[in-house]
Amino acid sequence: MKWCTCVTLIWIFWTGSVESESPPDPLIVEIPNGKILGLDNGLYYSYESVPYAEPPIGDLRFESPKPYEGHWKDIFNATRPPVACLQWNQFIDDTNKLAGQEDCLTVSIYRPKSTKRSSLPVLVLLHGGAFMFGRASLNGHEYLMRQGTLIVVKISYRVGPLGFVSTGDKDLPGNFGLKDQRLALEWIKKNIAHFGGKPENIVLIGHSAGGASVHLQTLRHDFGQLAKAAVSVSGNALDPWVVQSGARRRAFELGRLLGCGQLHDSVALKKCLKSKPAGEIVSAVKSFLIFSYVPFTPFGPVVEPADAPGAFLTQHPSEVIRSGKFAQIPWLASYTTEDGGYNAASLLEQSNKTGENLIEKLNDRWFDWAPYLLFYRDSFETIKDLDNYSTDIRQAYLGDRRFGLESYWDLQRMFTDVLFKNSVPKALDLHRQYGKSPVYSFVYDNPSVSGVGQVLSKRSDVNFGTVHGDDFFLIFDVGSFRAAIRPDEEIISRNFIRMLEDFSLSDNGTLTFGSCVFEDNVGREHLQHLRITRNGCKNEKFSL
Numbered sequence: 001m002k003w004c005t006c007v008t009l010i011w012i013f014w015t016g017s018v019e020s021e022s023p024p025d026p027l028i029v030e031i032p033n034g035k036i037l038g039l040d041n042g043l044y045y046s047y048e049s050v051p052y053a054e055p056p057i058g059d060l061r062f063e064s065p066k067p068y069e070g071h072w073k074d075i076f077n078a079t080r081p082p083v084a085c086l087q088w089n090q091f092i093d094d095t096n097k098l099a100g101q102e103d104c105l106t107v108s109i110y111r112p113k114s115t116k117r118s119s120l121p122v123l124v125l126l127h128g129g130a131f132m133f134g135r136a137s138l139n140g141h142e143y144l145m146r147q148g149t150l151i152v153v154k155i156s157y158r159v160g161p162l163g164f165v166s167t168g169d170k171d172l173p174g175n176f177g178l179k180d181q182r183l184a185l186e187w188i189k190k191n192i193a194h195f196g197g198k199p200e201n202i203v204l205i206g207h208s209a210g211g212a213s214v215h216l217q218t219l220r221h222d223f224g225q226l227a228k229a230a231v232s233v234s235g236n237a238l239d240p241w242v243v244q245s246g247a248r249r250r251a252f253e254l255g256r257l258l259g260c261g262q263l264h265d266s267v268a269l270k271k272c273l274k275s276k277p278a279g280e281i282v283s284a285v286k287s288f289l290i291f292s293y294v295p296f297t298p299f300g301p302v303v304e305p306a307d308a309p310g311a312f313l314t315q316h317p318s319e320v321i322r323s324g325k326f327a328q329i330p331w332l333a334s335y336t337t338e339d340g341g342y343n344a345a346s347l348l349e350q351s352n353k354t355g356e357n358l359i360e361k362l363n364d365r366w367f368d369w370a371p372y373l374l375f376y377r378d379s380f381e382t383i384k385d386l387d388n389y390s391t392d393i394r395q396a397y398l399g400d401r402r403f404g405l406e407s408y409w410d411l412q413r414m415f416t417d418v419l420f421k422n423s424v425p426k427a428l429d430l431h432r433q434y435g436k437s438p439v440y441s442f443v444y445d446n447p448s449v450s451g452v453g454q455v456l457s458k459r460s461d462v463n464f465g466t467v468h469g470d471d472f473f474l475i476f477d478v479g480s481f482r483a484a485i486r487p488d489e490e491i492i493s494r495n496f497i498r499m500l501e502d503f504s505l506s507d508n509g510t511l512t513f514g515s516c517v518f519e520d521n522v523g524r525e526h527l528q529h530l531r532i533t534r535n536g537c538k539n540e541k542f543s544l
Ligand SMILES: *[C@@H]1O[C@H](CO)[C@@H](O)[C@H](O)[C@H]1NC(C)=O
Pocket: 001, 037, 077, 078, 079, 080
């Protein structure tokens, strides 16, 4: 194999020197770490699993990522799809949900061939998965490559306890996954030109926890040096599942579960956790779930103390926005009309033993489960206040009716509002008050034939509406959720991709979808968003 590489190198050298006119081999890209071998996929070239950080293993576990410093003597083989970071994956339908590898910090680059431009704008993806699971390769890039106007880069970042365990002090501050994302963005800015990308035209996009991650990245005041615009689809930093309280308690609980004993000292806890097998640490996630995969984010972003070295976030996101010290770049935030189907649908699965649905069990278990389903467990001082809130919210959405298939849509609406929708006007309002750069929004209202709702409930007899991902998976396809797309969805897919291309190229921050021009919310009395349906799009006042 060495010999082969050598011959290739000599050949490149030889043809390069003899025929100086011949174009360079597009499969071989040189970056400061050495040469990279990509793959020809017909429509596009790919360069996968390129390391941007030293492997976060051994003593680097639970530490800020270190920039990758290796130098390849041979060509780096970038033809292997990215591995998932080690995780307890909700979508593995088995009692053992462990998947992935601890050594996972890479970026994967996809460059379309059919291009009129010599260099292309860049779309960078932060995948979703509740900060607990997900992976770069979950989201396909076929639609984007077919359109051929954007280079796509997918970032792998640490998730779950390996990415987010935190004792809330400088010794184990947490947010490692967010720090990974940031380092990867720096890598992309520095290196994307070698792959034919325009470093001045980078747009960051993410879905769900990826959307919240995008928003958190933009809250770093210098993010404008790394990207030109940002898109948060069905997830932003103000969603209640994003910034965690009670992380310290869970960190020490994790230590106890792994046999570290009753520790109270963060340094000792970190030392003990570093000595444990990564698979055991991640498998302990099941002890933090009270039923099914609830709460879906037991380990996630935290507010770090100001003295934490390399801290990523030292104030709550709403405080950061109020301080005005966030990146002044155009930002687009969205939700789908039934986003909360992600959570409600999984309650419809029939239990094998009793034939009962979890949704019916909610009638008895509401006070135990609701604080975890809706992420307010750590928001109240007393059980009385907690129960009071549980009573009120149930009353607000169901009145005196029981939980069941008949009231499914009311429960779904509760999840949509609390987990995905309410944060959007809140964020838009804060951004327009305290920022100067454009803030846009859309709501997507166009159910797919099959999506997350059908997958999680294992049912096709329920109408779920427009659920989490129904829009995003038209940009980054996920075959396992959606077999085929309809003609109206194909048009929407193309419009989304054109919207992203415009966003990356526009110098005036304007944004269009199909024939619609988004209204900027800065300086406007009423919040505006674009409603996107199967029949087209229209601007409207945000209705709460
Ligand atoms: C690169 O890796 C792939 C997949 O493991 C392998 O099939 C291929 O032979 C490797 N290529 C080189 C040049 O080492």
